[in-house]
Amino acid sequence: MIDLRTLREDPDRLRASQRARGEDDSVVEKLLDLDERRRGALSRFEALRAEQKSIGKSVSRASGEEKTALLDRAKDLSAQVKSAEAEAEKLAGELEELLHTVPNLVEEGAPEGGEDDYVVLEEVGEKPSFDFEPRDHLELGELLGAIDMERGAKVSGARFFFLKGAGARLQLGLLNMAMQHAIEAGFIPMIPPVLVKPESMKGTGFLGAHASEVYHLPEEDLFLVGTSEVPMAAYHADEILDGAALPYRYAGWSSCFRREAGSYGKDTRGIIRVHQFDKIEMFSYCRPEDAQAEHRRLLDWEREMLAKVELPYRIIDTAAGDLGTSAARKFDCEAWVPSQGRYRELTSTSNCTDFQARRLGVRYRDAGGKPQHVATLNGTLATTRWIVAILENHQRADGSVVVPEALRPYVGLDVLEPAK
Structure with missing residues (x-):
């Protein structure tokens, strides 16, 4: 499996490798898109989870209408956290599945072409x-x-x-x-x-x-x-x-x-x-x-x-x-x-x-x-x-x-x- 960091830092390297193998280089854009969406979903999940934890601590110190509002917000956040987590996991699974279809990066200096181009x-x-x-x-x-x-x-x-x-x-x-x-x-x-x-x-x-x-x-x-x-x-x-x-x-x-x-x-x-x-x-x-x-x-x-x-x-x-x-x-x-x-x-x-x-x-x-x-x-x-x-x-x-x-x-x- 190729290194995602390498993909992000030098996507043209994978494009060139795919072309050298005679493979479709459009997979690079698909990988980058999935990776960006996955990281976005993960960031959203982490932000919501942090807010959820913060509200959880505040509830114990609140009372009256403030406590009621905090409990309502906690309930709403719980649903959002679950949704964001599911989305991040779904995108991570799709990214990993696509990554497993991509062959290794060809070493610089290897000949391009097919079976007869050695x-x-x-x-x-x-x-x-x-x-x-x-x-x-x-x-x-x-x-x-x-x-x-x-x-x-x-x-x-x-x-x-x-x-x-x-x-x-x-x-x-x-x-x-x-x-x-x-x-x-x-x-x-x-x-x-x-x-x-x-x-x-x-x-x-x-x-x-x-x-x-x-x-x-x-x-x-x-x-x-x-x-x-x-x-x-x-x-x-x-x-x-x-x-x-x-x-x-x-x-x-x-x-x-x-x-x-x-x-x-x-x-x-x-x-x-x-x-x-x-x-x-x-x-x-x-x-x-x-x-x-x-x-x-x-x-x-x-x-x-x-x-x-x-x-x-x-x-x-x-x-x-x-x-x-x-x-x-x-x-x-x-x-x-x-x-x-x-x-x-x-x-x-x-x-x-x-x-x-x-x-x-x-x-x-x-x-x-x-x-x-x-x-x-x-x-x-x-x-x-x-x-x-x-x-x-x-x-x-x-x-x-x-x-x-x-x-x-x-x-x-x-x-x-x-x-x-």
Whole structure:
């Protein structure tokens, strides 16, 4: 949720942010109008309440006609106070409801435009060249006995799959290596719940524009998470953190669930776009003034993981119109996928500034002891999708796949051989 003080002091900043995202900037006038009316109603309520208290004290000292007049005025004020309070509460509710529809302020320097208007910041590593026709990850996965899409569909439906044998070992090894990488960087490992309450999902910004992507269990009124960012952001909801101990850094290992609504016909082959996958997610709480530097640190930890699995990749600065509701800035690392001849997203890291913290009530005490909202950031260290890039970039002509050296102790194999 954006800061009302920022809105009042610099409404043009929100107008520019909305335009950069391709959103309606007229919401600024609606917010300012509601805020002004709410503050006016609150001032009226407080003035009437003060007069009511003053008359209440005078009644005990008055007598005769004066007392009768004061009692009549007190009765009249009581009705006015109730009316003013109801009006202030009504306007406050309308303002909060509208605020929850407004995405975060885009960070200065983020590219404007939509999905295709990203800026490539860097390309890292050499794309592999093969003296044979490279297979795609699904063909390799089937040769290795590692991926079973057919039985996944039989058991659960489209976009579900089984990882088995070498596939299961590869994923477990990858995620264990990522978690160890996070621990060595100072993150606290965490296995969070994957079902969360509506206030947790709403607080992190996933029940607005992204609501169609989320699985909902109506009888329990719980949501399956699409990322462990959600439970880790809500972990400190309604708490005041130790400012001297910031940043707080957590690394969550969880299964993630996405409906993939609107993706009909996209990436139907293999495990690139699926309903269930596993992920290691970094999450950081820090002071707002430290958030940009922390964002770069998260990106560097992602780069280190990609180097460990020896993948060619590029880093893109995501355009404002392709940012999630909570993100002010997002960097994606996209690995080269030989069978597609293009880069595909493997990781992303987002700076959510104090947007989520305002919704969730996460604060810290500054040097003067005053509570302030923290900034929250997230970044991916490994997911099931990494298997796609690892298989395709490290394949050999016979269908075997060389396991990256740093990953071998975690997988227990140097080479994944075709199943017999």
